[in-house]
Amino acid sequence: MRITTWNVNSVRLRLATLERIVRTLEPDVLCLQEIKVEDQLFPTDAVKALGFDHVLVHGQRNYHGVAILSKLPLDGHAQRNWCEVDHRRHQITHLPGGIELHNLYIPSGGDVPDRNVNPKFAHKLDFLAELATHWEAEAAADKRMIAVGDFNIAPLETDVWSHKQLLDVVSHTPIEVEALGRLQRSAGFVDAVRAVIPPEVKLYSWWSYRARDWSASDRGRRLDHVWVTPPLASAIRDASVLREARGWDKPSDHVPVTVDLDL
């Protein structure tokens, strides 16, 4: 099974790019974040025409929103809110074999990495903590689970273009990296991408729109992740980041991250 996660940054504006990504990667399951559209206006017919018979949308107007497109049948559809904030950031379904799939858009956290002056940063940390507490309580490490999405944190030194220069930049601060670490430990998650591509190798999935030349400056961060619980760790076969998609017409600022599992 091939699963891809991609922050699409407006699904309606990006349908041609979505089609090119599907033709290039041929994923069985494609998890989208930041669809920026409410459920009724999601282009369901267009994605079904790409071969995804099973479509689960958890959208909202203007901001956030997640969707799962699948060629495999999906069982159930749950949505979760964290921190009592009505943002559509988390949906859950089941893949064949009873595998629980989580599609996540973790809050970006604003500009100032101080929870006392920046409510968005506090929300990001609280979101991570509440989800970790939830997974710890249900002993999720024993379940067959996949968690994917835009986690908005680059945990490793090689996940950013400059570890030193980003230590005080939201997405790579020690407090965020620790919060993400607790979330990862909460269900014993294996970072499927780093299980394939060694942690020594620099690897990014996001480049700012603001760079004059994103590829030349290459100031990227690895914000998008695919994690699996221990019962699925031995199924990991391959992982890749479609860097070239950042250079296509009408790119998202994120590129797709793909993992192959032998289930």
Place this chain on the structure above:
DNA sequence: ATGGTAGGTATCCTA
């Protein structure tokens, strides 16, 4: 130290 771009919406918010 600063400002740079993009998307959706409404003339600003979020990333």
